[in-house]
Amino acid sequence: MKTLIYILALSSILFASVDLADSATCKKCHPIIAAEFQSSMHKKSSIYDDKIHKAVWDKHPAKAKGDYKCAKCHTPNATSEKAQHEGITCISCHTIMSVEKHAKANKNIYTKKEKTFYSAEVGRESEKVEYKKVTSWWGNKTTVGSAYHDIDYTNENYYNGQMCMGCHSHKQNSHEFSVCTTEEEGAKDKESNCITCHMPKIDGTATTVRLSKQHSFHGFAGARVNPEMLSKYVELSFASSTKGFEIVVENKAPHNLMTHPLRVVQLKTTLIRRSKQTGLKTHTFIKVIGKDAKPAMPWLATEVVKDTMIKANEKRVVKFNEVLKSGDKVEVVLGYFVVNPKALKKLNLQDEKELKVFTILKSKYFTVE
Ligand code: HEC
Ligand code: HEC
Ligand code: HEC
Numbered sequence: 001m002k003t004l005i006y007i008l009a010l011s012s013i014l015f016a017s018v019d020l021a022d023s024a025t026c027k028k029c030h031p032i033i034a035a036e037f038q039s040s041m042h043k044k045s046s047i048y049d050d051k052i053h054k055a056v057w058d059k060h061p062a063k064a065k066g067d068y069k070c071a072k073c074h075t076p077n078a079t080s081e082k083a084q085h086e087g088i089t090c091i092s093c094h095t096i097m098s099v100e101k102h103a104k105a106n107k108n109i110y111t112k113k114e115k116t117f118y119s120a121e122v123g124r125e126s127e128k129v130e131y132k133k134v135t136s137w138w139g140n141k142t143t144v145g146s147a148y149h150d151i152d153y154t155n156e157n158y159y160n161g162q163m164c165m166g167c168h169s170h171k172q173n174s175h176e177f178s179v180c181t182t183e184e185e186g187a188k189d190k191e192s193n194c195i196t197c198h199m200p201k202i203d204g205t206a207t208t209v210r211l212s213k214q215h216s217f218h219g220f221a222g223a224r225v226n227p228e229m230l231s232k233y234v235e236l237s238f239a240s241s242t243k244g245f246e247i248v249v250e251n252k253a254p255h256n257l258m259t260h261p262l263r264v265v266q267l268k269t270t271l272i273r274r275s276k277q278t279g280l281k282t283h284t285f286i287k288v289i290g291k292d293a294k295p296a297m298p299w300l301a302t303e304v305v306k307d308t309m310i311k312a313n314e315k316r317v318v319k320f321n322e323v324l325k326s327g328d329k330v331e332v333v334l335g336y337f338v339v340n341p342k343a344l345k346k347l348n349l350q351d352e353k354e355l356k357v358f359t360i361l362k363s364k365y366f367t368v369e
């Protein structure tokens with residue numbers, strides 16, 4: 001069991017001289033979480049660390065006016081250009097008190113209490129931990145809570161995923177058209193939500209001060225980083241008949257399999273008969289936004305031009321006309337491109353090798369009986 005009270009002489013060294021806006025401070029007592037966070041897209045959300053974000057921003061009409069409107073979500077705490085390099089910080093998330101709903105985009109309401117961080121921990125839902133030093137009856141100085149900050153465990157938005165929805169819910173452009181949406185459904189339930197899937201509990205202590213077996217993964221598994229951690233939420237199954245066969249792709253996520261309009265998902269199928277391999281038709285799943293029935297940049301888009309994306313909790317049946325024989329094998333690969341290959345050139349990203357990679361989310365072999 002985790003214990004609240006621990007003896008800590010060290011705390012006094014750190015307590016006095018820390019600056020709230022400095023994420024490097026958190027690293028001193030939360031090194032595992034801080035290291036994971038370094039590789040996440042939240043850390044790399046600025047134009048300095050995300051080439052895709054920069055490429056779209058470079059084309060955006062607001063750039064000429066120097067009006068970086070993306071800051072609200074991509075660099076929420078930056079008050080200077082230097083701070084923009086930080087991207088989204090530990091504090092950006094842990095001080096969100098509530099999320100206000102708006103048509104254009106939701107808004108994070110941050111707490112004004114200094115050095116109070118919200119968090120979630122099963123069994124402590126009603127606790128507010130204020131740092132204090134107490135003198136125990138045997139005379140030792142002991143501390144309660146974190147030596148650096150207070151913690152408020154009572155905010156339910158940290159249990160059901162609502163705190164993610166200030167930035168992730170939706171974004172409308174100036175034509176009142178929603179360029180991207182993540183369904184509210186995924187941020188309602190305490191057992192399964194944005195946090196449980198994208199920040200699963202893994203081994204390693206959450207703080208070096210008070211050891212715990214596990215912590216919530218802060219690398220934020222997603223399309224760009226650690227997608228393999230999410231592959232268990234996608235199932236591939238197979239059924240053969242006298243007319244052909246079908247592959248079923250089941251998306252267990254409560255949102256579109258991919259949410260960003262730049263993504264392209266593909267299902268690649270290979271028939272292996274004795275030693276001969278035949279590539280069958282590639283199926284593409286995509287949501288294209290645009291104008292006048294043609295693809296367009298997000299700030300120009302007024303309509304959905306095409307939408308074959310696999311939806312929230314959908315089981316998509318993909319039919320093939322090839323009649324299979326006993327002993328045949330079928331290899332099925334489901335993967336994606338983070339940037340639609342057709343948009344690479346338009347965004348001046350054609351030379352970025354890592355953005356041309358087809359990332360495999362799930363693959364499976366089926367053998368015909
Ligand atoms: C001096 C060490 C120290 C520093 C620096 C520090 N923390 Fe902590 N933090 C702790 C300790 C100890 C706990 C566990 C307290 C407890 O369980 O009562 C904790 C707990 C937390 C929790 C809640 C964990 C839970 O149990 O759910 C969050 C969130 C958190 N810290 C965020 C931060 C952030 C963000 C920063 C940097 C701005 C930071 N901490 C800096 C020591 C520190
Ligand atoms: C309301 C919050 C919000 C605002 C404002 C916002 N974004 Fe984003 N953006 C997000 C979220 C959340 C994601 C990740 C969601 C996803 O992948 O579906 C994202 C992802 C992106 C991506 C994909 C990055 C990648 O890793 O492939 C691009 C490009 C992007 N945004 C561009 C912009 C630009 C340019 C602006 C400003 C003109 C902007 N965004 C403003 C929330 C926002
Ligand atoms: C995108 C939002 C977000 C960012 C950024 C973020 N956290 Fe968290 N963090 C959360 C949420 C949500 C939880 C609660 C998850 C749970 O335990 O259910 C959490 C949990 C924690 C905990 C509790 C212990 C545990 O179980 O892991 C600590 C400590 C913590 N965060 C520290 C940090 C530090 C340090 C940083 C920066 C290096 C950071 N967080 C950045 C959202 C965030």
Ligand code: HEC
Binds near residue numbers: 184
């Ligand atoms: C049941 C698990 C599950 C839940 C719950 C869930 N997701 Fe996902 N999420 C996935 C899977 C699976 C993918 C697709 C695989 C990937 O991106 O690597 C994904 C992808 C994403 C992506 C990247 C999409 C892109 O186009 O770049 C974002 C952003 C995201 N989820 C945010 C959220 C948010 C916010 C919530 C809560 C409202 C949420 N997810 C709830 C499983 C889940």
Ligand code: HEC
Binds near residue numbers: 167
């Ligand atoms: C302050 C705004 C903000 C908050 C709060 C926030 N996100 Fe994000 N998130 C973003 C932005 C912006 C991006 C896109 C960064 C980029 O690719 O440039 C993103 C990207 C992601 C991705 C995609 C990562 C990848 O590898 O493709 C996932 C998954 C994700 N967020 C999950 C979450 C979860 C879960 C929460 C709540 C615990 C959350 N986010 C809270 C702004 C936010």
